[in-house]
Amino acid sequence: NAGVTQTPKFQVLKTGQSMTLQCAQDMNHEYMSWYRQDPGMGLRLIHYSVGAGITDQGEVPNGYNVSRSTTEDFPLRLLSAAPSQTSVYFCASSYSQGHEQYFGPGTRLTVT
Amino acid sequence: SQELEQSPQSLIVQEGKNLTINCTSSKTLYGLYWYKQKYGEGLIFLMMLQKGGEEKSHEKITAKLDEKKQQSSLHITASQPSHAGIYLCAPTGNTGKLIFGQGTTLQVKP
Numbered sequence: 001n002a003g004v005t006q007t008p009k010f011q012v013l014k015t016g017q018s019m020t021l022q023c024a025q026d027m028n029h030e031y032m033s034w035y036r037q038d039p040g041m042g043l044r045l046i047h048y049s050v051g052a053g054i055t056d057q058g059e060v061p062n063g064y065n066v067s068r069s070t071t072e073d074f075p076l077r078l079l080s081a082a083p084s085q086t087s088v089y090f091c092a093s094s095y096s097q098g099h100e101q102y103f104g105p106g107t108r109l110t111v112t
Numbered sequence: 113s114q115e116l117e118q119s120p121q122s123l124i125v126q127e128g129k130n131l132t133i134n135c136t137s138s139k140t141l142y143g144l145y146w147y148k149q150k151y152g153e154g155l156i157f158l159m160m161l162q163k164g165g166e167e168k169s170h171e172k173i174t175a176k177l178d179e180k181k182q183q184s185s186l187h188i189t190a191s192q193p194s195h196a197g198i199y200l201c202a203p204t205g206n207t208g209k210l211i212f213g214q215g216t217t218l219q220v221k222p
Contacts (some may be wrong), residue, residue: 097208
């Protein structure tokens with residue numbers, strides 16, 4: 001199993017550009033989530049999904065969209081990038097909400 | 113809301129030494145996850161403790177949950193450079209939303 005994969009590993013955007021961070025898992029996990037990690041702020045939940053077709057907002061959802069059309073994929077879309085979205089983004093998945101989550105390697109995003 | 117405080121915030125130890133990291137909750141701790149993160153990498157799941165008094169070990173890392181004290185401790189025996197990284201705790205429950213402590217940064221000097 002590849003586990004949780006994320007692409008790209010690094011990305012530089014200009015303010016106002018849009019892009020999609022990809023996340024995929026091959027463990028048939030129902031629960032998937034996106035976090036951002038910032039110095040001094042720790043990891044904060046952006047959006048999560050308890051299954052295909054179901055998504056919900058986390059702690060810091062503004063400026064981000066998600067969809068879950070398949071069990072395997074959970075892309076995160078930045079609609080109009082802002083410097084405040086410069087961060088490291090992690091995708092995670094778990095068998096269900098009550099189980100441990102497995103994290104991808106992260107995407108380091110810089111918005112200039 | 114539940115908050116977790118980890119201590120110490122950072123730790124430098126000589127290779128071969130033992131060390132302990134603590135995670136204290138502001139509310140009842142029914143269960144806890146321990147994760148480790150190396151710089152520039154994702155989080156690695158270490159173990160989950162699900163009830164008071166439970167103790168689990170993985171290689172040279174042992175974690176215990178003290179429900180009465182609302183605290184968990186993570187103990188590393190005979191530390192190695194491979195143990196270096198950031199250790200994070202998060203309570204179970206919260207319907208899958210992981211709320212982490214601020215982390216403990218461990219450096220192991222060869």
